[in-house]
Amino acid sequence: MKYHPSGAPSSFVGAVVVSVVCVVLSAAPTLTQPLKTSQENGARADRTDVVVFGATPAGVTAAVAAARAGQRVRLLEPGIKVGGMVSGGLSNTDTGPRGPEVISGLAGEFFSRVRKIEQARGVCIKNCESSYFFEPHVAEQVFEDMIREAGVALERSVQLLKVEKQGATITRLITSRGDVRASVFIDASYEGDLMALAGVQYQIGREPRRMTAANDPVALALHEDHAGVQGFLLPLGIHVDPYRMPGNAASGTIAFIEPRPERMPETGDGDSRVMAYTYRLCVTDDPANRIPFSRPENYTASDFEVHARLAAAAAPKVDIVRSMFNPSPVVLSRDPRYFKYDLNSTLNLSTDLNADDLNQAYVEAPQARREQIQRTYRRFIQGLLYAWQTDRRFGALNERVSRFGYCADEFKDDGGWPHQFYVRVGRRMIGEYVMNENDVMRNGRREPIRDAIALGTYALAAHAHRYLAAPVEWPDGVRRDAVVLEGTVIGPRLPDDEPYPISYRAITPRETDAQNLLNPVTLSATNIAYSSIRMEPTFMMLGEAAGTAAALSVASNVSVQALDYTSLRQRLTGNGLRLAR
Numbered sequence: 001m002k003y004h005p006s007g008a009p010s011s012f013v014g015a016v017v018v019s020v021v022c023v024v025l026s027a028a029p030t031l032t033q034p035l036k037t038s039q040e041n042g043a044r045a046d047r048t049d050v051v052v053f054g055a056t057p058a059g060v061t062a063a064v065a066a067a068r069a070g071q072r073v074r075l076l077e078p079g080i081k082v083g084g085m086v087s088g089g090l091s092n093t094d095t096g097p098r099g100p101e102v103i104s105g106l107a108g109e110f111f112s113r114v115r116k117i118e119q120a121r122g123v124c125i126k127n128c129e130s131s132y133f134f135e136p137h138v139a140e141q142v143f144e145d146m147i148r149e150a151g152v153a154l155e156r157s158v159q160l161l162k163v164e165k166q167g168a169t170i171t172r173l174i175t176s177r178g179d180v181r182a183s184v185f186i187d188a189s190y191e192g193d194l195m196a197l198a199g200v201q202y203q204i205g206r207e208p209r210r211m212t213a214a215n216d217p218v219a220l221a222l223h224e225d226h227a228g229v230q231g232f233l234l235p236l237g238i239h240v241d242p243y244r245m246p247g248n249a250a251s252g253t254i255a256f257i258e259p260r261p262e263r264m265p266e267t268g269d270g271d272s273r274v275m276a277y278t279y280r281l282c283v284t285d286d287p288a289n290r291i292p293f294s295r296p297e298n299y300t301a302s303d304f305e306v307h308a309r310l311a312a313a314a315a316p317k318v319d320i321v322r323s324m325f326n327p328s329p330v331v332l333s334r335d336p337r338y339f340k341y342d343l344n345s346t347l348n349l350s351t352d353l354n355a356d357d358l359n360q361a362y363v364e365a366p367q368a369r370r371e372q373i374q375r376t377y378r379r380f381i382q383g384l385l386y387a388w389q390t391d392r393r394f395g396a397l398n399e400r401v402s403r404f405g406y407c408a409d410e411f412k413d414d415g416g417w418p419h420q421f422y423v424r425v426g427r428r429m430i431g432e433y434v435m436n437e438n439d440v441m442r443n444g445r446r447e448p449i450r451d452a453i454a455l456g457t458y459a460l461a462a463h464a465h466r467y468l469a470a471p472v473e474w475p476d477g478v479r480r481d482a483v484v485l486e487g488t489v490i491g492p493r494l495p496d497d498e499p500y501p502i503s504y505r506a507i508t509p510r511e512t513d514a515q516n517l518l519n520p521v522t523l524s525a526t527n528i529a530y531s532s533i534r535m536e537p538t539f540m541m542l543g544e545a546a547g548t549a550a551a552l553s554v555a556s557n558v559s560v561q562a563l564d565y566t567s568l569r570q571r572l573t574g575n576g577l578r579l580a581r
Helices: 058-069 106-121 136-150 193-197 215-224 301-314 322-326 367-390 397-402 435-443 527-533 536-556 565-574
Strands: 003-006 048-053 073-077 153-156 160-166 170-175 178-180 183-188 201-203 243-245 248-253 281-284 288-293 328-333 339-343 405-407 452-455 466-473 479-486 499-505
Touching: 048 058, 048 536, 058 073, 058 106, 058 136, 058 183, 058 536, 106 136, 106 536, 160 193, 170 183, 183 193, 183 367, 183 536, 281 405, 301 322, 301 367, 367 397, 435 499, 435 527, 452 536, 452 565, 536 565
Parallel strands: 048 073, 048 183, 073 153
Antiparallel strands: 003 201, 160 170, 170 178, 243 248, 281 339, 288 405, 328 339, 452 499, 466 479
16 A cells, blocks of 8 residues: 655655645546637636635535535636536446435435436436436536536636645645635545645555454454455456466466466455546447447557457356446437447456556556556557457457447547546545544444534445456366456445445545645545445535535634534535435
8 A cells, every 4th residue: 555644745746835835747638629718607816715626526516515605616627528427427326225315415406407407308218306327418517507507617627736835724726727826625636636736645555454353442443344455356257368378477468467476465465556447438329329339549459368268268158248348228319219328347357457557557647647548548448349349259249339339429529438537546535534444334343423424325346456367276176377356346235225424524634734625535535445435426425515614614714624513514404415314
């Protein structure tokens, strides 16, 4: 696990201005269209009460909440689109079994507005009154409307260059569009760049599983049953040789499979790895609205050797179509015989990608390298879709995938390709309170959280953290290397599917780090706890809490840590946010 103490991250090039100035690691995606306007809602003021960095769903709800509370708010977005993953392809919402009971406040308002639009369009495939499925462009429209109606000053294509502090107080952001001052700042980015540049402590990777005595309540409160490295899994339970020349380790591993390490990691070990990244695609089987999956530039068939070997070995024992390519229908297409789908990676070998120089390096990389990594993922997924159609080793996938394509009426400025790269987890702040697995599972090992600002609703859910060669026993009884997946955690479900409270202290840095910063996305949580918290509706509720807390902090002229929780709770519940079951 990488630990970054207070101060500039090691990969940043820093310069001291007042007390802290750091050079950017911007979160901007590659821009495919020139910026039309950098500032849309009102002229830039010399002073803003609240600045929100990142127009993710949490960033939008944070900005809207602060503006509705009467503060002057500026929302800075590194890219050109608002809505993050929710308008960027994730249209089959992760709610958890009892999520619909507690998704409330601005998050509830967002989904209600989306439903009304989809109902008017007549495209719902389930009861519109309770649906959490929608089209990306509709989500973007609703986010834009909420920002405009609240009077939030939105600026796009804003690169964060430096952060200035006086002691533990952030005083100014220096951006590619000029300097921005405010009383309170909110980092709503998926990468946590503002937090990092402000010198706030954070970590990347997996905490080790602590072995504790059952009679030690202090140690037991920190013990997490599912922390650290997980057991190795054969993809689909199938043995796949990992080497270019099967059985010959000297020939090297096939693409994207790590060589067998000198020391095999053990279950519960800690490390610096994060789960797989990807893009969530909006695809369709409607011939009238379909852009066919085509061969990308620099297509290399060997990049998909592990997928092809798995498919060939699995058939006919396993339904390889559902196991690799399993789009989820979200709405009816223009022609109601067809659908629009959310295409996510399955938990086996699919559109996810893990590699030391890709997702494992992404968050700490300079912006130019981040954009290269994004392009690599794009080429990989486009190439995989093409291989699934054309490589005969994929069998029934050929015909199945050939029926699909990108939606011509989504992401029209980039040929149907979504604008948001799916960073499932990156930095995680070390804040006033670190949420852990025991908080999520409410198993009695920790004291109950009494300063809830939102309810989490999803089970533990982590995708693979690595693909590697490892020795396993094969069907012939011989122990030799095979491809294994490591890091997947699906479940256990929350006890009785009961939502759990998330602490206000988890979105506040330590007071010695920053007294006027709130962080609802890369918040303070262990890796395994974050795997549950990381769902977009939860982020949206945390964003509303952050925006409301920022407004109260400005109004009462106190640090975010000194804010009266009772007042915050009253304001949140008064605005319709559910904080208790």
